Amino acid sequence: MTGSIAPTGAANKDTSTIQPGSGSGGTNLPGSSPLTTAEKKAENLARTARNLLLQQRRDAQEANVPADEPLFHIISRPSTPTSSVPSTTIPAAHNVVGLLSAFSQFSPGSQKKLQTLINTSLPTADNSLPDSVPKLLFSIERERPSSSTSHAQSFGIHPFILNLGQNRVHIPLSLFTTASTNKLHNNSTSIKQNIVYNASGTKCHLIDLTQFQTESEMDVADWHEAWNRCIPFLRTHSDTAVAQRWEEHYQFLSKQDDFKRDFHAILTFDIEQRTRYSIAPEAHNEDAYQRCFEARLTGTPIGVAEHTIRTTVTPVVIRETLPPTNLPFERAREPIPGPLPSASVAAGPATNSLNARKRQRRKESTRSRDISTTNLCSALTRPLSASPSSSIPPSASASSIIPNNTSAPSVAPLNTEPAQENAPNEGDATLLLGARLCPLDDFEEWYPPPNLSAPDEPHVYFNDLQPEPSPFDNDSDFSLILTPYSAPDFQRYLDNAGLLARYPELCFKITHRFLLGDLAPILESFTPDNLPSANDHTEVIREYISEELALGRFTGPFTRAQLETKIGPFRSSPLQVATKVGACGEPDKFRICRHLSYKGTLGQSVNDEIDAKDYPTRWGKATDVAKIISAAPPGTQVATLDIAGAYRTIPVKPDHKRFLVVYFRGFFYMDHNVPFGLASASGLQGEVADATVDIWESLAVSPVVKWVDDFALFRFPCETGPFADGNFHYHYDLTHAKELIAPLRIPWHLTKGQEFADSFDYVGFHWDITLRTVSLSERKRLKYHAHLLLFLQTYENSQVSKKEAQSLICKLSHVTFVHSHGRSYMSNLYAWLRTFNNDFTPRYMRSSVISDLKWWLSTLSIPSAPRSLTGRGPTRDYGIWVDASTSTGIGIIWNGHWAAWRSLEGWKIPGRDIGWLEGIAAEIAILIACAMGIRDANILIRSDNDGIIGAFEKGRSNNAETNLCIRRSEEVFRVTGLSASLIYVNTKDNLADPVSRGIYPADSLRLPLSLDLPAPIAPLFAHA
Known part of the structure; x- marks a missing residue:
């Protein structure tokens, strides 16, 4: 977590005693001898790193962040011949691991700034040597410090891995394989990083793990190879008891009698144990550990096995005894004499048959899919399938009846x-x-x-x-x-x-x-x-x-x-x-x-x-x-x-x-x-x-x-x-x-x-049928309201499991068929659901999710208002064309007349882009229809933006600003009985395109209408 990491280079040093100098930067540390130029440059690098960390905390909206530390002023001097005396060790070199770890948390832009500063601050190497002295290709002085002492073989542990641990994120074992280690060190500058929220809700930069092999894809060799690197890593970065416990865990698993046969289940158990510990460390319970391991070997869901003692496994032996007589559903059965049929007869085709080979191929191809654990920053989960009633828009054809x-x-x-x-x-x-x-x-x-x-x-x-x-x-x-x-x-x-x-x-x-x-x-x-x-x-x-x-x-x-x-x-x-x-x-x-x-x-x-x-x-x-x-x-x-x-x-x-x-x-x-x-x-x-x-x-x-x-x-x-x-x-x-x-x-x-x-x-x-309405039954409304209330009371300030989130979202998605204007209150929920990278890691709810759930709670707290099914007749074409441009604003053509709104300074912020402007254009067209007194009708709107057309059709958008635009339009629909069908036209054919770019027709064709824009967008536009 960016806000809780100790500043690099600040260990055992009270930076508050540094006094500002007369020039730029600070003076020497009190009570110490004057710093050399090399030491000042090293200290400047450390301070720059700490200042960048402070800026990261400010970017994350953290309060009470200290001011930046001043840098030492360094006087430029002509370069002098290099002395043969070995250079003095820079004190800050002892903190290189921490510095690199902090460096990995910076955004790509901050990393480039720091790299530029480092390159300009390093002393220029004098490579000139007498002709009589052979030039050395390798020397001790040119060696860089190891990133970590966790592993002596090949490369050390990369700071990206340390960064995962510092942010309490599960570190996939597959990052410790030789292939992953080489990739981290040889291609670190090309490795993508994602901005994510760690367990405490703090924004941080973490590597995108989809670029690496997943844990579930490891074979036996990968698994042993990774553990041989992970154990030294744990010895260095964990206390002795924790490191010893995980080493015993590895030894226990690797010494199983049927290790090769059961590797699939062993790997699953291993991933689950490490994932849970990294998220919520818990004291070791040997009894629960053994029960979970046995349950994984037999396939029982681990979450159930941890709290329930399993019954004795029935021995796989042939028994000819009669069943006990205390079961109420028995019928007497005599043992059936005679030998069992041979395996070839009982099983059908031999193992070399086509079906048997197909089965073996399917079995091998699906092994890696058995493990539901995926890594952090892996591909987003697919959007939850909507309930049958809400997955098809109201305008969908009923052709599926026959x-x-x-x-x-x-x-x-x-x-x-x-x-x-x-x-x-x-x-x-x-x-x-x-x-x-x-x-x-x-x-x-x-x-x-x-x-x-x-x-x-x-x-x-x-x-x-x-x-x-x-x-x-x-x-x-x-x-x-x-x-x-x-x-x-x-x-x-x-x-x-x-x-x-x-x-x-x-x-x-x-x-x-x-x-x-x-x-x-x-x-x-x-x-x-x-x-x-x-x-x-x-x-x-x-x-x-x-x-x-x-x-x-x-x-x-x-x-x-x-x-x-x-x-x-x-x-x-x-x-x-x-x-x-x-x-x-x-x-x-x-x-x-x-x-x-x-x-x-x-x-x-x-x-x-x-x-x-x-x-x-x-x-x-x-x-x-x-x-x-x-x-x-x-x-x-x-x-x-x-x-x-x-x-x-x-x-x-x-x-x-x-x-x-x-x-x-x-x-x-x-x-x-x-x-x-x-x-x-x-x-x-x-x-x-x-x-x-x-x-x-x-x-x-x-x-x-x-x-x-x-x-x-x-x-x-x-x-x-x-x-x-x-x-x-x-x-x-x-x-x-x-x-x-x-x-x-x-x-x-x-x-x-x-x-x-x-x-x-x-x-x-x-x-x-008589009223032509559909509603949520009172019994179901009360049931859903109680479920949602309990959900908010339980999880508003704590983490939610993926299964609980899915269950709630499925219920609310079902309700949107009646409360169609609630579709725009599902967008944040779907986006939140996609942040669950695996089935084991719970997540906090974002404030936007909590806000939308409270809207649903309020909606379900009153008897369900029915949705009207009254037909609106054919779609009405009022000659509506809409378009927008980032340079000028919004243009609308309505039955040969035009209207335009200029965008004002300050409109463009993150989330407000050309797509949002196109959505505002459609929203204004809907407001014009309302102002003209049109009711209970479906109006046709032409747009050249496919994304906005799809968003209005779904009733929601992944873009928060556009979603608010749709939400306001849905409220107009609810009150007036209007609806809109947006269709695509090519930009060159869009009659509103010139108007959106400030090319206005004659004033006599101006749409004679005064329209007040909604309060959230009124300060952003002026009527042209």
């Missing part, structure tokens, strides 16, 4: 029928895994974000619709296909509607199974422990397994040997139980999920082998619903339905059941249906749901939108329909709509959903 037709070979009618589930049982509201996908769910980090674009191609299928024989086909549990859907009836409905070309594989999949993905064979069983939260909620898991067994979707329990006999080698994924605190006095809810993104010691998860893009589906977004309601005739109504346990209705290909095994209390359960958390789950279930929507619409039940398992059915009034409600008649009611497709056997939830009505809830919002 996809384009695609052609594919049809499938002959099927004669086989899979086993049918008891559909009424699906309506049991206590089912724990019938939950729908929600962007705000606890498991969002495990579940791939939905692809909101409409699919252009059918789903990918991997074996040309041919059943594959398996050595386990004779096992009834292995071969079981469990689904409520009727394949023959889907075939008939799709054929009658002409939809078989769009869904050529669906009926085959319902009959024979759905593939989870292009999964490689399993060669050896992998059965990690469940996550610690599962051990804390064993009764919840017992009830869950009991439910699944009763519904026939689970089979078990089995010992490992029994299950391997039935399906071959398999893998289980850890269970976790998440507690969702009930809102408004409701009881807590428990959600159980399989962590199918868990890699463990394999370095490869089930989800890693699945490409979600191969499983497209349609998403009925909030913008689609808004478009329908805005154009709906009076009397329009909506009914909602919910598929019970939607994912759990999809049968899994028998060979893929070995990827979905559930482990609990020493026993295993075979799962026959798609679970929540699978990367392809939305697409697998979506194929059935999309077909259902298309079949309905072919029967004139239209339009229908759906989001995973939630369906919203619209109906419009007609003159002679058989179903009446008040003064309106309709072609169908909800019962009739369900009866039309009843043979498909869709398991509708018995309690969720509603009959046709004028208002309804969908994707987290309440929609009123």
